[in-house]
Amino acid sequence: MERILLVEPDYKNKYPPIGLMKIASYHRGKEDYVEFYKGKAPYTMIAKFDRVYVTTLFTFYYEITVETIRHYLNYMHKDNVYVGGISATLLQKKYKKDLKIDNVIARQLTSSSLLGYDDAVNIDDLPLDYDILDDIKYEYPSGDNIFLYTTRGCPRGCEFCAVSKLEPRFKDTNSIINQINATREKYGDKRNILIMDNNVLYSKELDKVVRDLNAVGYINNTPNYIGV
Missing domain, CATH: 3.30.750.210 (Transcription Regulator spoIIAA)
Structure with a gap:
């Protein structure tokens, strides 16, 4: 069983992170432990996890997003940090260059092989895991x-x-x-x-x-x- 940390940078947004909700469904289907955090988790928490997924939203949130990813890279090996979402798709090369990481995923997660797994699950087609929204205090206006x-x-x-x-x-x-x-x-x-x-x-x-x-x-x- 893996321990999975899902992260959304601490910006204001109207909608919950749909991509992370699908990733949560995938990992819980594998009986992994999944937790959601908004912002920069403390080291004592990060140290308990095997891999981290960081979502990205608009390109004008680039600085706060990169700052958040760097925080997790300070405590987690870069091979275990995955970045995806809208901004990561539009600025994939910039994220890779600035952060010196390879796991920046563009577009939709149509296969779990993009995350290094061999079960070839189309994560984009999975149902959303609404339970992760209970892990944080932030309330999405359209949640x-x-x-x-x-x-x-x-x-x-x-x-x-x-x-x-x-x-x-x-x-x-x-x-x-x-x-x-x-x-x-x-x-x-x-x-x-x-x-x-x-x-x-x-x-x-x-x-x-x-x-x-x-x-x-x-x-x-x-x-x-x-x-x-």
Whole structure:
């Protein structure tokens, strides 16, 4: 059993770290111990873990993110520190150069082999682990929602937008009914669904998406009704 520390730098953000929530599901599926920390954990805590995952968000948070990663590199061998997320994708070479580490992962975690494992699990398709949010005191303004994707990517390829680099292929995802029911069964119901798509309106399955949402209780004449 490995001991896994998930880290988000101590910046203000609206949404919880979706990528770390999926990594938590992966490791807990392997019966590893997983803990989430926001900011710089003390050495006495870091020393108890086998590897650290640090998420990144916007590029304008680069300095605080690098400072946070360096903190963990002071106490953990660089081969056991993994960096991923939006900023890491857009500035991958800069992170590697400035931090002198190799484990800076761009785009989505479509295979656990990117983390050095040989079970070839598509981590990006795993359900979110909402329990990690109980490990920290920080309250995300949009934290009390069921988060899901109905599509990934965007076919437009606009020059000003980073989506084509983050999610280069547009596709419909797995059943949202299964996503919602699995979350409700394990973590309880939440008032709202928060769809995290980049361009859901492009989906040819949009009518089905709305019907599926209505079918699981998000129906007309209710506060959380979703329609088109």
